[in-house]
Structures are given as structure tokens and as C-alpha cells.
Amino acid sequence: xxxxxxxxxxxxxxxxxxxxxxxxxxxxxxxxxxxxxxxxxxxxxxxxxxxxxxxxxxxxxxxxxxxxxxxxxxxxxxxxxxxxxxxxxxxxxxxxxxxxxxxxxxxxxxxxxxxxxxxxxxxxxxxxxxxxxxxxxxxxxxxxxxxxxxxxxxxxxxxxxxxxxxxxxxxxxxxxxxxxxxxxxxxxxxxxxxxxxxxxxxxxxxxxxxxxxxxxxxxxxxxxxxxxxxxxxxxxxxxxxxxxxxxxxxxxxxxxxxxxxxxxxxxxxxxxxxxxxxxxx
Amino acid sequence: xxxxxxxxxxxxxxxxxxxxxxxxxxxxxxxxxxxxxxxxxxxxxxxxxxxxxxxxxxxxxxxxxxxxxxxxxxxxxxxxxxxxxxxxxxxxxxxxxxxxxxxxxxxxxxxxxxxxxxxxxxxxxxxxxxxxxxxxxxxxxxxxxxxxxxxxxxxxxxxxxxxxxxxxxxxxxxxxxxxxxxxxxxxxxxxxxxxxxxxxxxxxxxxxxxxxxxxxxxxxxxxxxxxxxxxxxxxxxxxxxxxxxxxxxxxxxxxxxxxxxxxxxxxxxxxxxxxxxxxxxxxxxxxxxxxxxxxxxxxx
Numbered sequence: 379x380x381x382x383x384x385x386x387x388x389x390x391x392x393x394x395x396x397x398x399x400x401x402x403x404x405x406x407x408x409x410x411x412x413x414x415x416x417x418x419x420x421x422x423x424x425x426x427x428x429x430x431x432x433x434x435x436x437x438x439x440x441x442x443x444x445x446x447x448x449x450x451x452x453x454x455x456x457x458x459x460x461x462x463x464x465x466x467x468x469x470x471x472x473x474x475x476x477x478x479x480x481x482x483x484x485x486x487x488x489x490x491x492x493x494x495x496x497x498x499x500x501x502x503x504x505x506x507x508x509x510x511x512x513x514x515x516x517x518x519x520x521x522x523x524x525x526x527x528x529x530x531x532x533x534x535x536x537x538x539x540x541x542x543x544x545x546x547x548x549x550x551x552x553x554x555x556x557x558x559x560x561x562x563x564x565x566x567x568x569x570x571x572x573x574x575x576x577x578x579x580x581x582x583x584x585x586x587x588x589x590x591x592x593x594x595x596x597x598x599x600x601x602x603x604x605x606x607x608x609x610x611x612x613x614x615x616x617x618x619x620x621x622x623x624x625x626x627x628x629x630x631x632x633x634x635x636x637x638x639x640x641x642x643x644x645x646x647x648x649x650x651x652x653x654x655x656x657x658x659x
Numbered sequence: 660x661x662x663x664x665x666x667x668x669x670x671x672x673x674x675x676x677x678x679x680x681x682x683x684x685x686x687x688x689x690x691x692x693x694x695x696x697x698x699x700x701x702x703x704x705x706x707x708x709x710x711x712x713x714x715x716x717x718x719x720x721x722x723x724x725x726x727x728x729x730x731x732x733x734x735x736x737x738x739x740x741x742x743x744x745x746x747x748x749x750x751x752x753x754x755x756x757x758x759x760x761x762x763x764x765x766x767x768x769x770x771x772x773x774x775x776x777x778x779x780x781x782x783x784x785x786x787x788x789x790x791x792x793x794x795x796x797x798x799x800x801x802x803x804x805x806x807x808x809x810x811x812x813x814x815x816x817x818x819x820x821x822x823x824x825x826x827x828x829x830x831x832x833x834x835x836x837x838x839x840x841x842x843x844x845x846x847x848x849x850x851x852x853x854x855x856x857x858x859x860x861x862x863x864x865x866x867x868x869x870x871x872x873x874x875x876x877x878x879x880x881x882x883x884x885x886x887x888x889x890x891x892x893x894x895x896x897x898x899x900x901x902x903x904x905x906x907x908x909x910x911x912x913x914x915x916x917x918x919x920x921x922x923x924x925x926x927x928x929x930x931x932x933x934x935x936x937x938x939x940x941x942x943x944x945x946x947x948x949x950x951x952x953x954x955x956x957x958x959x
Contacts, residue, residue, distance in 0.1 A: 388766040395763045399785045402796030405806055462681035481685035489897020491914045492934045496692035503695055524688040585789045588899055602791050609795045621792040628788050
């Protein structure tokens, strides 16, 4: 193959993969503005499904529950994920490190049905024994926080690896106590990682259907649970409207956070460069 | 007050808190639940709960191991068939993801440096938007009166709709679609770190680009190939949502069986046994994944 045809092949391959990834998303958005009751036949543009969505009180209640769970579980995930990342990054040698490492990566790859089943059986055993927790918001939250912790650990760990460990050492040389080093040096540098971990775990929780189905109790249906039960029955244009709203919000959040992160990164690099140039004077 | 702050500080200095908190968290939510699944898989269903493994009724603890559900799995050909078919679909998904994802990751790693963050974000973006909604979207595309058939019919390419839903095609399409980013990301991470001077040296010595690709690029990206394949294969074996929404009744997947045992039949020991056998199946791939990840980190 010549150089030019090689390049053409590369470009078309990439284009086709992107098309494959985005085709369903584009369809969802386009057909959410379709007037027809048939999800797949285009009649003309309208926003009737958005009005239908506004009146769908079941779905709105589910969205609110999902938002609440996603927010709380993302906070928990970032907290526990940061602890895990610190334990594994800072302390290369302690008894049971391998065990902690493999436990922390288990929820990442283990099929959802197994994580859901095992958590539920554990919670039922505890309930049998202590009389609580009742299945509902708290149990869903716990499941999502577990999954989120595993992901937050990955994100925070990769941030810790990129960070300059010498800054911590410098702070300690200058007399900072370990807690101060963490609070004044490590944590501010870690913020971009924490933000992306929060966003990622928030969306994971907002998206989960399997864990929620196992862990939820009567009266607690999250948005994906409602969508899943409707999608099993057939196609429903209101789902397209919900999907479009979700996609728009997520896209804005992801793009904004990636701009924020790269801005922070540039700012930090400028400050580092400035610090070095001051030294040389 | 002072002693309290000192106590809190000592915890931080002792590193015990930093290691203890995540340890407790994962022991409670990963290790203990799996042990409980193992325990329940060895008991049997009684009226409203499961039988106890340790019986104290004689004043002595007697352990009652009930292997009935495992024996049932081993004797019923449907379970064995379902496990084999789950492995088959997961394997095909992995191979297809590799065939589509490897060239993609390779070209992405060779793209101009300033474009790469954007290309990477475009791969990540669908991953951020709801997985469930994207699977649902495929349903609207693939059904007999769906978008693809409608477009093809109105263009005059086909007369009767092609059956693309509720069969192996729609199942595999949904799986490849969902898991493709898990293949691309580790491959890209690996390929973008590769030293291109090896390829230049090979070209100087007269190796054709095609040969250089097979002899240099592929072997050097082995860790990425293994990591990506395992990240696709392991969750694909137990996938539930995709076969439920896109697969047909004849596309047996073990995740659906587990779900039905639990939610429809209320047979907890059976669901637990199905889960334990599934865990045994994915233990080997998980060990391979851990090793590949360690290599990828160590080798950089």
C-alpha cells in the first residue's frame, strides 16, 4: 500500500468506528423530536415527548431518586477511592497489600449480576442478624459507592502517579507535618483527579440498572430501573426525550470538566516554570 | 481537646487509618459478600430462608454441606450449554473488539499529538452517556420496522425488512458496541508509549512496514492486547442487560439465568451456585489481567 492510500484507510477506519459509536446516540436525539407515536418512523418535528416527560410523575420521581443516589454515592466513592489510592500508592509494602489491590479491582471487572447478588445476600444476612438495613435508598447507595470506589481508585491513582513526589518531600523538609503535607500540598494538586473521579462515579451510579435492581426495595425505583422495565416491553418515545436531556447534560459536564482540567494543568505548569525562573535570578 | 487532636494526628502518622479504612470497606463489601454467596450456594432453600450450614440442634456443631444445586448444574445440560454459550459469545465479542479496536488504537496513537486528546475524549464521551440508553437506541435502529430497515426500504435497496433483532447478530453488536472502549483505551495507552525508533531501525535495515508491524509493534503491545481482551471478556461472560434487551430466547447467557433463578424462581442457593461457578470461570482471566497490568506498569 502506498503512503496516501494507507492514510486514507486509517482515516476511514477511524471515521467508521466513531460513526458506529455515535450512530445510536444521534438516533436517540433526532427521534426525541419526532411527532409520531412510532419511535422509528419520522413524521415531523415536535417537542410533544418533552411535554409528556414533564407530566410523567413516575419517571420524574425516579430521576430525582437517581440524582440523589448518584450525588451521595459519588461523594462516598471519591472519599473511599482516595483512601484506597493513597494506601496503595504511598505504602508499597504492607501485609495484605496484594489482597487490598485485588479486592479494589474486583468490582471493575466482576459481572454486575455477581456484585449485585453477593451484596444483597450480605445485606440480607446482616438484616437477619441486626434487624437493619431495610432495602431501599441506603442499600442502593452502598452498592453504587462500592462500584464507584473501585473506579475512583483508578482515577486518583493515575493522578498520584503523574504528581511530582518531590513536592511532598520538599514540604516535609520545610517542616510540614504529614497531615499538613496532605492538606496543603497533596490535596490541592489532586483536585483535578478528584473532580473527574466525582463525575465518573456520578455517571456510573446514574446509569446502573443491575445493582439497583438487586439492592432496591419496594417504592425505590431509580431512573435506569424505570427505563429498563419500559424498554423490555417495547419502544417508548418518552425514553428518547429523557435520553436526550441526559446526553446534553453529561456532554456539557464532561467537556467543561476537561477544559477545567487542562486549564489547571497549564496554570500549574506556568507556576512551576515561574518558580524555577525565580530561582535562577 | 488537645488529646483528641493528638489522637487523630497519631492515626494519620501511624498510617493505620489510611490503610485501615479502605481495607475495612472492601472486606465488608467484596470479601464477605463472596464468602456469603459461597455459604448460601452450599445450603438449600427452606420455607422463607436458607438452611443453616452449621447445625447446633444436637448441642454439637454439625456442618451440613448441601451440594444439591451444584449437582443440578452439573447434571442439567441446559446449564452447561448456557455456560459454554456465554463463553462463546464473550470470546467472539473479545475477538471482534480486538479486530476493530487494534487498528483504531494504532492509528489514534500515530495521529498528530495535538489531536490525540480530542480523539481520546470522543472515545470516552459515549462511555459517559448512559449505557442503558445506548443499548435501547440500538433496539430502535434494529427492529423490523426500525430506522435501518426503514431507510433501506425507502432507498429501494431491500423489499422486506431484514431480521436484525433478538438474534445472535443484535446480541454481538450490542456487546461489541458497549465493550469496544474497554479494548481501545488500554491498547492506546500501550501503543502511544511505544518507541517508534524500533520501527525506523527496522525500516533502515530493509524490513517492510507490514513485516515490521507483525514483528515489532504487535509483540511490543502484548500487555495492552491482553489487558484489553480481559477487560472485555470478563464482564462480557456475565452480561445481563444486553442479552435481555437485544438477544433472543435462543441466545443463552448465564447472567440471565442467574437473574431468573433469583428474581423469578426465588431460588437463592441455585442463584448463588450459578454465581460461584461463574466466578470460577473468570478467575483465570482475572489472574491473567492482573499480571498484564503489573507488566504494563513495570515495563514503562
